[in-house]
Amino acid sequence: MSTRFKSSRKFSATIAASAAAALVLAGCTTNGGGDGDDNGDDTTSGTVTIATTNAANSLNGATSDHNLNTNGMIDYITGNGWGSSGPGTFLNTRANADAEIESNRDETNGSFELVSEDPLTVEYTLNENAVWSDGTEMSVDDMLLTWVINSGWFAGEDADGEPASYFSLAGSTAGLDTTDFPEIDREARSLTITYDEPYVDWELVNMLGKPAHVFADQVDMTAEELTDFFTDAEPGYNEDETLEAIGSFFNNGYAITEMPSDEGLLVAAGPYVVSDFQANDGGYIEFSANPNWQGDAPGVDTLIISFIGDASTQIQQLANGEVDIIEPQADANTVQTLESNGAEIITGDQLSYDHVDLSFRGVFEDERIRQAFLHTIPRQAILDSIVTPTNPEAQILNSQMYVPSNGDDYVAATSENGYEMFDEPDIEAAQELLNGETPEVRILYAADNPNRVNAFRLIQQSAEEAGFVIVDEGDPEWSPRLGSEDYDAAIFGWISPGVGFASLPQIWQTGGGGNYNNYSNSDIDALVDESQTLIEDPERMLEIMTEIDTITREDGYGVPLFQSPGLVAHNGTVDGILYNPNQTGVIHNILEWSL
Amino acid sequence: MFAYITRRILVSILTIVAASFLMYTLTAVSGDPLEELRASNAINKEELIQRRIDLLNLDIPPVLRWFHWLGGVGGCLVPFAFECTLGNSVEGFSVAQLLPPAMASTVRLVTVATVLAIILGVAVGMITALRQNSAFDISITFLSFFLYSLPSFLIAVLLKEFGAIGFNNFIARGDPPQIGLFWVIAITLLSAIVWAMLLGGDARKRIITFVSAGVATAGALIYINVTDFFRVPHLGPVLLFLLIGLTVVGMTALTANLKNRRALLAAGIAGAVAYICYFALQGLFNVSSMWTLMILAVGAIAGSMLIGWIVSLFGPDKGQVIRAATFTGFFASSFVVLDRFMQAWPAYINHPRINGRPMATAQASTTGYTADIWGTGLDQLMHFLLPTISLTLISFAFYTRFARAGLLEVFNQDYIRTARAKGLSEHTIVMRHAFRNMLIPLTTIIAADVGTLLGGALITERVFAIAGMGRMFDVGLQKLDLNPIMGYFLVIAILAIAFNFIADLMYAVLDPRVRVK
């Protein structure tokens, strides 16, 4: 140690040196007031730690580059309605105690109401005390910014005639793209939008995301000036520099690889603000309570989400007390291990579901062959071998339109759509339909996904019994082949949106982007078109959905198989945990948690 | 010399360029980066696909895209002239921005593992060579063959299960945690046997070693059990005094000779000063930062060297005396620091985020834990201990075998025979003549080994969830995200080549016969 110099204190030079060293040392110490016993009680009382699979990389999950579920979780609890509707925005999309997805209005900071159905007009109003986490009052500027970004008002074509937009959205501008420039009433803190066409999911449109004053800072304006700029600017894509700057801030400004030094990025409308961050798998993000939160104070002061990609590591971390809650990839090993570790487990279904689709191009052009093939699919056996070990209560999925998380609608649809007839394979019926023919069926699936491999094997076995000749088209690079003609049936997964109907045309309409089966039925096309224009008419919507479900079943479009199992495990530290099938995961009801 | 270095650098650059082509095209053809988007049912799927194609230039065939990538990297070599970019990840992050934080933990992990493996491996290897064909030699040979054949993921899984969860359960269970009688006996016997084999000698000497090592071990274990050492570890003035005393004797014996009075004196003074510092520095320790400790460490080494130098003025064997003092000073002050870490331990394990379970199974630090340098230091240690062990074991076996074979080879050389004939002591022969010459070929090995360890870090970082470069490569490869993979490649390729280069230079420095041309 430096004071060893004392031992040779006869050398005056050494004394000088040690004095100098002491000075340097004094400059290099912390101001830790003595014992350095910094237990940090303020940051650790009421801390809950969650492990999640993907590492967050942006505080704005609404962009196409950062559309990750973990980013969505951040959006949810910090109140970025662009990415995920959570407390503090106009809407709160979460699950109830029956694991059914609900989209509730959240009036902490504002509310909206339907002014007229024709033309569809909606008024959004902010509360008087609505305030951002940095203390800035919320204003119409914030809502207008949201509208600008999500409406595609400034989208158009670039010089080459290619579609171009300043904002790279993960979602689409569908719905808001038919609205006119909103009417703004600054005094009343309200913004009114009028749709040119009816829009079925109007109630899911959120008008609060990130603060306009932070965006305005990027182009050296005030929020009000920004609003004026938007009002005066010509719509469409004109390579405007200011919009370019705002767009690039939206697209990449919130992307983070370390804790941002710019406080503006952290400004939140929700109950929590980001207080620490470390990127990549193995890193974490920490949230503290928003000091300016207008709703009820949350029961958990600090939330930490750790990024642990490996399920077994998550399980060990839970067993070792390093995390309190985990949501690992669910398989039977996981459940058993967790049970033997004494963890508390909640199982449920995810919104993603596997299904078999028949391509209407080759051998399945003939409806008789389609029906025969569907009769051979052993859906119960597939469920038993893949899902039941994880979730013993799992049931066959019997609708292409709804999932059980949709609650009563699912029950109503399944009682009429007739998918029950495919629960168990009916080899005799299939043989009868085939009438001695032995059609060749090429089945495409992801060869590196054990569940799909299992499903394929079971289907193969059963279909060959009926006389089909099955060709194994299993391929790890299966996805580019979707929609091509080199397969007849495909086993793969969709993710149900949970709420909303705007994605219907994608899969079911003739020529839809996700309609890989070349399926075309004018009745369905008409029903889908009608569904997109329904306003506040859930009964008719249920009728339409059930009808689409029934007709596509009769047409032999394919069959749904099962929902992927999901699970939450925790160590009992937190009370009030509810399973949530959607991507926000377990934090959906964090405001109801207590320690 | 200058021409040689220039040529080497040019050749290295060409090698990296060619290897990058290999890596780039191979990775590019290994899968479809658009897979997840193609299979999605997003409303604006086509748009999303198009945007990713634009972002990553996926419409250009891989070979041409490599030129594009190379152009960006090449810009980094010519400052100011061109734009320097390593490309973007799928998420739109610049790779140059992603690399540094990922590098930090990997470099730390690999460096510590390498250093530990070299020190332990060379030490154990030399002892086995000196006790050739003894029971100890044979056991270590078997052990090293076993470690050769043990994939690191097997060790890692065991370490997590027993080293972390098992240890934590042990700490949490008892009050105070007790080492069971069976284990006390087992550990005592094992330690007694190992020491007896290590020190060797005739039957009488072995028995003495066996008994004293056994008694010492049993005593230590009982002391640990009685004093609740696992939860309230401590050295304190008494234990510290004993330890420093042992260090003084041990270091003098190792670096010089116990009969060398001046060496013993110098080591003694260095030890005494360290002991005084233990009392003097506690106040400073409480407010220490990283830099304080660095300065203190430099001061400790410089101070010990000074003590050694002053004492050495009074007689011959200058080097030995200075070495004895320096090593003693270094280790003695390490014990003082160790004591301070132990003082911080109770507060650490009782922290609500640690909750009495100190050994971590994953990640590089406890999330949400803040403390002073001692607390965070312990936290780092608890997180890096197991991954470092699992990585060290890969190389340890190899360095052991290498050092053993090397020393045996050197012993067959004529100059060793000459030295023996001259009547030099065995100690001098081993430490002065053989050791240095054995190290010469070791330099070339380290370079090759670092590559192996960087590869091994792939598995270690996966198992222990450490956000390092290995994870970056791993995640990149799963998503087929080319630019981060290439960023990773660049770093490890440059590291590998740099290590080779340094090895060649060190070879030339250590071995006068080799002339760099």
Added chain:
Amino acid sequence: MAESTNLPVEEQVKSENQWTLILKRFVTNPLAMGSLVVFIGIWVFSVVMVGLGPISGIWELNHRTPYPQGAPNGAPTLEHPFGQDTIGQDYFAMTMRGIQNSYLVMLLIGGVGTVIGTVVGAVAGYFRGWIDALLMRITDVFIVIPALVIGAVVGRISGDMGIWILGTLLGAFLWMSIARLVRGEFLTLREREFVDAARVAGASDARIIFKHILPNAVGVVIVASSLLMAAAILTETGLSYLGYGIRPPEVSLGRLISDNQTAFANRPWLYWWPALFIVTPALAVNFVGDGLREAFDPRQKRFSRRRTREQS
């Protein structure tokens, strides 16, 4: 021609003596012989049990079929001696299948790597000059990328194309250490008299390389390739553990470990059996390699593990 046949015959006689000597030394080394027996024994055992390719073995249970759980928690029973995994597949059949796949990949890596490495090293060492420089630069290029990293990339390319292609491709990227060793050996051997004699006698380059020099370098090749094979087992299982090696539905021991590591605490046999059959063959190959080295070079003069490693 008359003279030219003379010399090789002499060489042949001498080398035959050498071979007997080497064989004798190897056979009398109990550790090496024991390891060889264990190494081959494990393979034979797995073949007898679950068959090879189309031939079926005496074990009737299939490694892909889920059976009803014979004991709670899939614990080992008489029917399923290694227990059952989550969906009830027979772990014994899976482990045996995994052993065969490990051996196959190991032999492919060893074979392909040895052939490429020997040819490259021999050509470089024999011709020297620019050919040598070029080949060694190419070797450098391959060496820059750590084996596990290039293996992961290669595994991702070929993992779904089947084990044969995976093993062959991996071998094509792991030949560098052998090439360097063989080159070093050739650089020395080509200066020896018998090479000059063969050249004077008008033998072609190819003949000199493969008929005259290579038999003298065969010790280096065999030892190095045994070490490559030991490393190959670890590379394959490591890659499969990471998910880049052998893919389902085929079985890999590394994959078994990674798939079941969550079950370690309550079903440890899912870990220990595959672990045993990864470590044992690797250990056996290492001992065999060491035995071979001692047999070829009892005084450890010419090539040692150390030099093998040094060259890589």
